[in-house]
Amino acid sequence: MRGDDKKDKSAGYQRVVLKNASPYHYMKVCLVLEDESTKLSAVELKQFIITGLKTLYGEVGAALNFDLLKYDEDTRTAFLRVCSRGLVKLWSSLTLLGFYQNQACAFRVLQVSPFLLALTGNSRELQLD
Amino acid sequence: MSVDLDQTPRSILVWERSSFLDEKNRINSEVEQLHFNYKVSVLLPECSSTPPHLESVLTSFSRFYLVRNLPLHKLLDKEFLETAVYQGSVYGLSYRTRIDEDNCVALMPNGRLVLSLDKDSFQVLGFEGKPSTFGNRTKNRFVVTIDLTDSSMAPGGRGYLRLLTGLTSRLSLQMDFLLSHHPGGGASLQPLLSHCDWSEHTPEISTQSLTHLSCPEPQSCDPHSFLEWLGAVHTDVSSLSENSSSNFLSSLVCPEPKTTLSQALRVSICGLLLPQDVHHLVQELRCYLERSRLECWTSLTVHGFVDSPVSWGDREHGVLRGGENFYTLLMFHDHTYHIHLATGAHDTCPP
Incomplete structure (x- = not known):
């Protein structure tokens, strides 16, 4: 859906309203492991998520393109990018990933947005104490 | 399906x-x-x-202030209204409240107080409001908008007393609140801050x-x-x-x-x-x-x-x-x- 609103007031003025036009969605997720000391590299994390997609949606799911934009090994927090049509698939497989190498784990989805910029300014992170 | x-x-x-x-x-x-x-x-x-x-x-x-456990009725305090709300612009927002699950409050610079309340709180408060636009058919969230500069909301007025009773005896909401004032800063907020536990932040x-x-x-x-x-x-x-x-x-x-x-x-x-x-x-x-x-x-x-x-x-x-x-x-x-x-x-x- 893409609608071009209005209105040339003057030669230089232009306004365009884009509705649901974002090609990608961005997720900020954190992997919580039973054993906090387990180390997990970015490549291992991506492979782990692909396994989850394959378990839930089969080969078609495993072929879903998503990007691991940024990963912090210490907090196991990652920024993911996925095409908007694949968001529900990716999210549901993250939810159902319950075990990493025989230890219980869970993905906490911290923030989801069609704009990567929104992930840089989340007022819920404001700490004043 | x-x-x-x-x-x-x-x-x-x-x-x-x-x-x-x-x-x-x-x-x-x-x-x-x-x-x-x-x-x-x-x-x-x-x-x-x-x-x-x-x-x-x-x-x-501008610096801003965090007021802890602010009873909401303090925002209706006559002195606060006169020094802060009627003069200049107050910016107030509830802190660490989530609008998808908690009650949230904002005090806007034009003197409007906006309460976004869950259904229970709204019914207990007993003040006019409307269902949230985004609730679809469920109507679990209500928005109450009050113009504090309106004549009926002047201290002692009918609307004022009704809201004050609601917020003191029926729904005694308390929340952490972020406040700032333009152009007066902390001095204009003093009537409120002097009664509360607050901290200043840059x-x-x-x-x-x-x-x-x-x-x-x-x-x-x-x-x-x-x-x-x-x-x-x-x-x-x-x-x-x-x-x-x-x-x-x-x-x-x-x-x-x-x-x-x-x-x-x-x-x-x-x-x-x-x-x-x-x-x-x-x-x-x-x-x-x-x-x-x-x-x-x-x-x-x-x-x-x-x-x-x-x-x-x-x-x-x-x-x-x-x-x-x-x-x-x-x-x-x-x-x-x-x-x-x-x-x-x-x-x-x-x-």
């Missing part, structure tokens, strides 16, 4: 191009109407250290310098790609500098056509930030562009509070998956600008 897994909640991006020299430009109203700003980030390409003028503008951002400034940054052509780049690139710069995505789409981890690359910036400066400031200060910063950035060389540009991103009951002006705001309400202003040397205003699913179209 099959469910469409491809659908995502609504999002809106408004892209506008105009010039500061155009008398009809709407930039001032767009900046001033977003009342509750959480973070401002500035990107200065080809700049290695914060220009002194800019630094002084950033350090002059907006937090952070600066990072970046080197060898791939950068798209800002004049011609499509809005979504530009915002993605800017987001990648602000989140420190490393694959942007590697710029290889065949990487296993990420295929994110800088949009074409691109150039490489030898250096750039990223400055951000966080807290309860007033639109007046943001406006001042925009003016200073324009001066900075005038002083700098041709073809220079700069961007300014302002994030609104996720859990504010309003976004631009009086427009109702909520959280579905994310409560994003932000704008990015891209300013050029020739006084033209591009502004991108973005909102999520529980929000109306930006102005």
